[in-house]
Amino acid sequence: MRVLAAMSGGVDSSVAAALMAAEGHEVIGVTLKLWEGPGGEAPTAGCCTVSDAEDARRVADQLGIPYYVLDYTDEFRAGVVDRFIADYAAGRTPNPCVECNRVVKFDLLLDQALQLGCDLIVTGHYARVRHANDEYQLLRGVDRAKDQSYVLYMLGQQELARVRFPLGNMSKSRTRDVAAKLGLRTAAKADSQEVCFVGDGDYRTFLRLHAPGGVAPGPILDLDGRVVGRHDGFTDFTVGQRRGLGIAFGEPRYVVEVRPATQAVVVGGAADLLVSGCTVRSPSWVSSPPEAGDRLEVRLRYRSEPVAATVHPIPVLVGAGGSAPALDSAWLVWFDEPRAAVAPGQAAVFYEGDRVIGGGTIVESLR
Amino acid sequence: MLYLDHAATTPMRPRVWEAMAPFASETFGNSSGIHEVSRRAKNALEEARETAADLIGAGPKEIVFTSGGTEADNLAVKGTALSGAGPSGIVVSSVEHEAVLESARFCARLGHLVAVAQVDDQGRVDPASVAELIEDSTVLVSVMAANNETGVIEPVREVVHAVRERMSSVTVHTDAVQAFISEDLDVSDLGVDLLSLAAHKFGGPKGIGLLFVREGTRLEPVAHGGGHELGRRSGTHNVMGAVGMAAAMTEAVKDRDRFRSDVGEARRRFESALTRVLPDLRINAPLDNRLVQHSHVRIPGVRNETVLIRLDRNGVAASSASACQSGANTVSHVLRAMGFSDEEARQCLRFTFGWTTRPDEGEEAARIVLDCLEGLL
Numbered sequence: 001m002r003v004l005a006a007m008s009g010g011v012d013s014s015v016a017a018a019l020m021a022a023e024g025h026e027v028i029g030v031t032l033k034l035w036e037g038p039g040g041e042a043p044t045a046g047c048c049t050v051s052d053a054e055d056a057r058r059v060a061d062q063l064g065i066p067y068y069v070l071d072y073t074d075e076f077r078a079g080v081v082d083r084f085i086a087d088y089a090a091g092r093t094p095n096p097c098v099e100c101n102r103v104v105k106f107d108l109l110l111d112q113a114l115q116l117g118c119d120l121i122v123t124g125h126y127a128r129v130r131h132a133n134d135e136y137q138l139l140r141g142v143d144r145a146k147d148q149s150y151v152l153y154m155l156g157q158q159e160l161a162r163v164r165f166p167l168g169n170m171s172k173s174r175t176r177d178v179a180a181k182l183g184l185r186t187a188a189k190a191d192s193q194e195v196c197f198v199g200d201g202d203y204r205t206f207l208r209l210h211a212p213g214g215v216a217p218g219p220i221l222d223l224d225g226r227v228v229g230r231h232d233g234f235t236d237f238t239v240g241q242r243r244g245l246g247i248a249f250g251e252p253r254y255v256v257e258v259r260p261a262t263q264a265v266v267v268g269g270a271a272d273l274l275v276s277g278c279t280v281r282s283p284s285w286v287s288s289p290p291e292a293g294d295r296l297e298v299r300l301r302y303r304s305e306p307v308a309a310t311v312h313p314i315p316v317l318v319g320a321g322g323s324a325p326a327l328d329s330a331w332l333v334w335f336d337e338p339r340a341a342v343a344p345g346q347a348a349v350f351y352e353g354d355r356v357i358g359g360g361t362i363v364e365s366l367r
Numbered sequence: 368m369l370y371l372d373h374a375a376t377t378p379m380r381p382r383v384w385e386a387m388a389p390f391a392s393e394t395f396g397n398s399s400g401i402h403e404v405s406r407r408a409k410n411a412l413e414e415a416r417e418t419a420a421d422l423i424g425a426g427p428k429e430i431v432f433t434s435g436g437t438e439a440d441n442l443a444v445k446g447t448a449l450s451g452a453g454p455s456g457i458v459v460s461s462v463e464h465e466a467v468l469e470s471a472r473f474c475a476r477l478g479h480l481v482a483v484a485q486v487d488d489q490g491r492v493d494p495a496s497v498a499e500l501i502e503d504s505t506v507l508v509s510v511m512a513a514n515n516e517t518g519v520i521e522p523v524r525e526v527v528h529a530v531r532e533r534m535s536s537v538t539v540h541t542d543a544v545q546a547f548i549s550e551d552l553d554v555s556d557l558g559v560d561l562l563s564l565a566a567h568k569f570g571g572p573k574g575i576g577l578l579f580v581r582e583g584t585r586l587e588p589v590a591h592g593g594g595h596e597l598g599r600r601s602g603t604h605n606v607m608g609a610v611g612m613a614a615a616m617t618e619a620v621k622d623r624d625r626f627r628s629d630v631g632e633a634r635r636r637f638e639s640a641l642t643r644v645l646p647d648l649r650i651n652a653p654l655d656n657r658l659v660q661h662s663h664v665r666i667p668g669v670r671n672e673t674v675l676i677r678l679d680r681n682g683v684a685a686s687s688a689s690a691c692q693s694g695a696n697t698v699s700h701v702l703r704a705m706g707f708s709d710e711e712a713r714q715c716l717r718f719t720f721g722w723t724t725r726p727d728e729g730e731e732a733a734r735i736v737l738d739c740l741e742g743l744l
Contacts, residue, residue, distance in 0.1 A: 028676075033695035053694060068676050069695035074709065115673045115743060116680070 002026040003164065004113035005122040006105060007060065007067070009052030012124030012167055014059045014186040015175045019166040020122050021063045028116065029060035029067040032104065034076040035197040055186050062184065070112065072104050079103035081197060085211045088203075088235040091258035092345025095302065096195055097151045106152075106159045113162070120164050124175075127152050127356075128168030129160050136160035138286050138356040143171040150302050153349040153359030154284045204236045211235070218263030220247060223256065223272060234258050237265045239365075240273055240341025254341070274338035275365040277309070280331045280348045281316075283360035289313070296350045296357055298333055300342050306351055308336040331360065369683045369732055373660060373721025374515060374545060379615070380570035380722065386614035387572065390607035398604045399595070408606045415606075415613035419577060422616045423562065424553035431578045431596045432609050436544040436565030439578035440466035440509075442589050442600065443540040443561040447507040448474040449587040456480040456505035460492045460521070461704035464542055467509050468700070480504060489653045490519040490705045498529035501537060508539045512546035512557075516688040516701045516717060517652040518661025520546070527558035538584055544568055544576075548619050548722070549627055549659050560584045564616075566608070570722055571615030575608030622722060630720045631659045636729030637718065638662055644737055645744075651705070651715060662718040663688070665707075669743045671716050672696050677739035683732060688717040 005017035007029045021027045031053045053069055060067035080099045087094035105123065113121045126141030127149040136157055141147040155163065167175055179187035198206045207215055215233030222228050229247040231237065236244060241255040245267060256268040278300070283289070290296060290311055297306035312332040333348060342365040349359035370378075390411065396404035398412045413427070420427045433439045444467055448455055459471050461483050475481040482500040484492050492510055501508070508530050513520045523541050530537050540561035543552055548569035554562055561584065565576040580586055580599065592601025619626075641664070642648055649665040666674070671687045675696070678685050687696045702712040718732065 028680075031694075057694070066679065068672075068679075070672055071695040071697060073695075112673060116676055 001119045002028070002117055003120040003122050004109070004116060004118040005029050005065075006109060006124075007031050007056040008124070008192070009055035009059075009186065009189075010124065010192055011179050011184070011186045011189050012126075012172075012175060014056070014124070014184050015178050015182075016122050016124040016166045017059070017065065018063055018178070018182055018184065020164070021065060027063065027065040027122070028118065029056060029063070029065050030109075031056045031067075031069045032076075032109065033069050033071045033073055034100070034104065035081070036073055055189070059184050059186060062182075070109070072108060075108055076100065076104055076197075081210070084195075085207065087345045088207055089211060089260065091234065091260035093238040093343040094345045095151065095347050096197070097302075098154065098347050101151055102154045106155055106163065110159060110162060120162050122164045122166060124167055125152060125165045126167050126170075126172070127165050129163060129165060135287050139168070139354045140351070140356070141165075141168050146172045149351075149356050150299055150347065150349050150359075153286070153347060153356055156284065156286060160286070204233070207235050208233070216263045218265070220245060221264050221266050223266065223268045228267065231265050234260060234263050234265050239343040270340070273340040275335075275340075275342050275367050276338050277332060277334040277366035278342050278348060279314075279363045279366065280333055280360035281363045283329060283331055283358055285358035286356055290350070290357060296352055298335070299349045299351065300339060300362065301346055307339050310334045310336075311350070330363065332366070334366075369728060369735065370723070371718040371720060371732055372684045372686045373724070374518075374568070374688070374717065374719035375686060376567045376573065377548075377570055377721040378723060379567075379572060379611075380618045382618055383571055383611050383614045387607045387611040390610055394606075396606075398606055399593070408604075412604050412606045412609050415609040418613040419609075419616055420579075422620050423564075423579060424555050425579050426582065428597065429554075429580055429582055431580055431599045432605065432612075433576045433578055433600060434574055434605070435576040436464070436542065436563050436568070437466040437576075438589075438600075439544075439563035439565070439576045440464060440540075440542055441470045442578050442586070443467075443542075443563060444470035444507065444509060445474060445589050446586040446599075447538050447540070447561070447584075448477075448479050450585040451506055454478045454480060454504065455507075456482065456502050458482045458484060458497060458500045458505060458508045460484045460486060460497070460510045462486050462490050462492075462514050462516075462519075462701045463509060463511055464515055464544070465700075467511070467540075467542055471509075484510070486704050488706050489656075490514055490517050490651075490701060491653070491656075492521055492526065494522055494525040494529040497526050498533040501530065501533045503534075505534065505537055508537055510539075510541060512541045512543035512552065512562075513550065513658050514652075514701060515545040516699055517663040517705075518545070518658035518719075519652040520550070520656050520658065523557050523559065531558075546658060547616075549623065549630070551623070554579055554581065561586075564612075566612035566615050569615055569619040572608055572611040575605055575612045577612065619722075626722055627659050629726055630722075630724055632726035633720050633724045633729035633732075634659065634662050636726065637720075637733045638664075638729075640730055640733030641736060645740075651702070660720045662720075663715065664718070665711060665715045666740070666744075667711075667714060669740060670713055672713070673743060674716060674736075674739055678735065681735050681739055683735050683739075686717050686719075687713075687715060 003025050007013045084094045084096045125148045126146040128139040130137045140149045215235045219227045220229035237255045253267040256272050257266040298309045299306040316330050348362050350357040396408035398409040416430045417427045420430045471481045484497045510526045527539050538560045541559045542563045544565045560581040562579040567573040595601045647667045651663045698709045698712045
């Protein structure tokens with residue numbers, strides 16, 4: 001088969017490409033250029049640095065495969081970065097990796113792969129695709145510590161038929177062993193951070209530089225609405241956060257809610273973080289949607305343990321102003337046990353054991 | 368492989384390496400020494416200088432060897448801007464090579480005034496509007512001989528005339544890096560004071576270029592040091608490169624008529640085969656006023672990245688003329704200046720023919736391009 005291997009210049013995608021080449025497939029390596037500095041220059045930190053592309057190019061050369069850099073900066077800015085900024089401005093905590101996968105890797109890149117005559121795209125994600133009973137299943141990666149199925153929940157049957165994750169059955173240490181054995185220059189390269197375009201600084205600095213109008217300072221309130229402090233920008237806070245509040249209390253205080261309309265950050269005790277459910281918008285299902293009342297496990301953050309839950313669909317009409325409303329759907333998710341720090345904007349991903357059923361974006365928590 | 372990216376670089380001509388080879392071995396001397404080995408190197412260097420000067424109608428003292436076109440452009444722009452006391456003015460066209468634009472931007476950061484002359488939708492500057500940008504402080508006007516992306520030929524002679532009418536003291540520079548292989552260039556005919564060339568664009572080695580500096584032109588060196596090149600560019604001479612450059616210039620000038628005829632025929636066949644099948648295809652330069660080797664086209668609805676990769680998979684090397692350091696396609700400032708939207712710019716492809724091109728390769732290239740467009744239109 002001819003396959004398009006997305007190569008970031010890291011060890012995972014290097015090995016993924018190498019394994020496909022070793023299986024005898026015709027591999028074309030590509031690096032996605034997703035982000036650049038204000039003057040169009042390559043970033044020096046984070047992803048898309050010149051040295052990352054250089055690493056990928058050298059690995060491709062070592063594997064004897066052709067290599068190209070594809071420019072998706074416009075699409076990435078519009079579909080991922082602008083949305084990231086807008087989400088924070090709306091008091092949400094976005095997951096840009098999910099959007100990048102949805103908008104760039106498994107949509108535009110997949111199209112590009114087909115246009116280049118490739119049958120599949122290959123990435124270094126730690127997740128498994130299984131074809132069973134006439135359908136494709138998406139499963140957690142064998143290496144539980146590295147499992148990336150959470151950020152892949154948007155893959156449906158069409159996409160899964162055309163992707164391959166060669167590392168899904170491997171542990172990270174095995175990946176590094178393979179890389180070392182093949183003498184790949186990326187074998188010992190450090191793992192990349194989560195939000196690639198933020199670069200050296202944290203996302204708070206990024207928002208100060210890139211959010212139109214900057215960030216808004218405002219009050220810190222307790223649950224009774226009393227002002228207990230001030231903050232420099234509500235986008236610095238995410239639900240469940242304890243650090244950076246700059247206020248002294250007898251017991252630990254956590255961010256319970258961010259209210260962009262009044263630029264307020266609401267704090268409470270650990271018990272106040274607990275919620276019994278959430279609503280999830282714009283869901284996407286690997287195969288078919290669950291039935292009302294189905295029992296699933298739901299993961300509410302990338303690195304959190306799933307919680308058992310019951311799900312119920314609720315149809316909603318969306319569409320503002322003069323535009324014709326479209327039928328979206330939302331789901332009510334009731335946890336078996338209350339969970340802390342459920343942040344709107346994060347993905348809620350549904351599992352049945354190792355299998356990903358689907359997922360969506362958390363809209364609000366239900367107390 | 369069908370190599371159609373000759374504007375990026377073109378293979379060395381056979382005679383060139385022959386001329387250079389001795390300077391990679393027995394004639395290794397530093398041209399600044401007093402002994403025999405040095406003397407032989409020095410003589411070869413000066414002979415190369417005379418040859419190069421002669422081929423553009425200049426005198427040998429007016430030739431400054433550089434490391435290539437970029438350095439020549441840097442020396443022209445920065446060297447002129449820095450030659451006066453205090454801030455001065457620079458006028459550049461919006462479609463200049465990055466070496467000129469970035470040098471001008473650097474000067475702007477130092478406090479010099481930079482004015483940018485816009486181009487029409489064909490990428491041409493208007494000499495009168497260039498002249499209008501001249502102010503009392505202006506010391507330099509830089510307009511390229513032909514654009515490296517689209518191949519459009521700029522009215523340099525007319526620019527010189529208009530500039531001189533407005534203010535005779537202004538130095539005029541032209542970047543002739545892309546034009547030399549196919550255009551007759553004579554510095555007195557053009558009337559310019561500074562002219563940049565790069566050897567690898569016409570069959571010489573990489574890493575060598577020159578700046579013609581008309582006698583009496585004020586120029587501050589950019590590379591200071593031992594005072595080589597009459598103080599205008601210090602650094603141990605690249606004798607082998609200079610010899611190669613002179614040999615390549617000789618070959619290129621000798622070969623120009625044949626080049627124009629063969630390459631012109633290849634391009635004619637290429638473009639007519641394409642336009643027969645693709646009525647929407649646009650050629651992004653005035654048909655009667657572009658370098659004979661350039662075919663810069665836009666195919667509406669097709670993203671160039673996809674086509675370029677398909678072409679590479681099928682043995683055709685072409686380009687979009689605008690790549691960043693990582694190798695990604697970027698949107699070209701030249702096309703933006705011509706009024707292209709980003710989307711339109713991403714539909715553009717540059718095919719450039721060269722001295723190794725045979726006329727029948729035009730049809731062959733068109734056939735492969737059409738194959739590679741399958742399913743994309």
